[in-house]
Amino acid sequence: MPRKLVVGNWKMNGSLAANEALLGAIHAQLGAGSAAVSVAVAPPLVYVPQVSQWLAAHGSALALAVQDVSNQSVGAYTGDVAAVMAAEFGVTYAIVGHSERRKYQAEDDARIAQKAVAAQAAGLTAIVCLGETLEQRDAGAALQVVHAQLAAVLKHVDLDLTRLVVAYEPVWAIGTGRTATPEQAQEIHAAIRAQLRAQSPQAAEQTPLLYGGSMNAGNAAELLAQADIDGGLIGGAALKAPDFMAIVQAAEQAAGVGAAE
Numbered sequence: 001m002p003r004k005l006v007v008g009n010w011k012m013n014g015s016l017a018a019n020e021a022l023l024g025a026i027h028a029q030l031g032a033g034s035a036a037v038s039v040a041v042a043p044p045l046v047y048v049p050q051v052s053q054w055l056a057a058h059g060s061a062l063a064l065a066v067q068d069v070s071n072q073s074v075g076a077y078t079g080d081v082a083a084v085m086a087a088e089f090g091v092t093y094a095i096v097g098h099s100e101r102r103k104y105q106a107e108d109d110a111r112i113a114q115k116a117v118a119a120q121a122a123g124l125t126a127i128v129c130l131g132e133t134l135e136q137r138d139a140g141a142a143l144q145v146v147h148a149q150l151a152a153v154l155k156h157v158d159l160d161l162t163r164l165v166v167a168y169e170p171v172w173a174i175g176t177g178r179t180a181t182p183e184q185a186q187e188i189h190a191a192i193r194a195q196l197r198a199q200s201p202q203a204a205e206q207t208p209l210l211y212g213g214s215m216n217a218g219n220a221a222e223l224l225a226q227a228d229i230d231g232g233l234i235g236g237a238a239l240k241a242p243d244f245m246a247i248v249q250a251a252e253q254a255a256g257v258g259a260a261e
């Protein structure tokens with residue numbers, strides 16, 4: 001997979017009609033896409049079949065992601081959806097450990113590591129989300145918190161480093177309009193890269209590191225220009241095709257697509 005990746009996390013937004021309109025508008029601009037930047041959308045689970053069918057019918061370059069998966073593979077887990085089930089619908093990526101799930105569903109590091117491995121066992125690429133709260137940042141603990149969150153995933157013996165994406169999403173920047181500065185984000189991304197390098201130099205070079213948290217058409221280029229920011233995990237701006245596609249274009253520019261040789 002290319003290291004540049006932009007994922008639209010629709011969170012709990014959408015409807016059959018709204019999804020179709022949004023997909024149509026994204027597809028019209030994305031066209032065949034570019035080899036340098038992968039682009040994906042993560043609709044609410046119940047809409048995965050709709051989006052999957054739409055993408056297939058339109059020969060779309062857009063990939064499909066889910067916002068969460070079960071840590072279990074099959075059985076009596078009411079309300080859960082297994083990664084193998086998502087894989088049947090052409091899903092490529094599974095977001096795990098989003099801060100909203102850590103907060104509202106009390107998901108801990110151990111559970112998130114299991115989810116990442118469960119996603120990979122089904123052939124999906126796990127997008128593992130990390131990020132500190134404002135309290136933790138103000139206490140000077142941001143690097144330490146993110147390191148511990150990633151360590152919990154990396155220590156899982158079954159983790160496949162070739163199917164891993166890491167998303168740094170500072171909790172205080174999500175949905176607040178308050179973006180991390182490019183320098184703040186780069187500092188954490190560089191530390192994440194170093195942590196991966198300690199485990200596997202090859203994985204460190206290949207793993208896409210995404211930034212998420214109020215990324216939008218106005219600030220994407222500056223963030224994506226940072227050496228260790230390979231893409232974005234986009235919330236609010238992913239619900240408007242022009243905004244989302246402006247971020248995709250910024251990623252393409254950062255990847256050198258269209259630049260004079």
Ligand SMILES: O=C(CO)COP(=O)(O)O
Binds near residue numbers: 175215
């Ligand atoms: O949580 C996010 C993506 O997963 C970021 O959300 P916003 O872009 O709305 O801040």
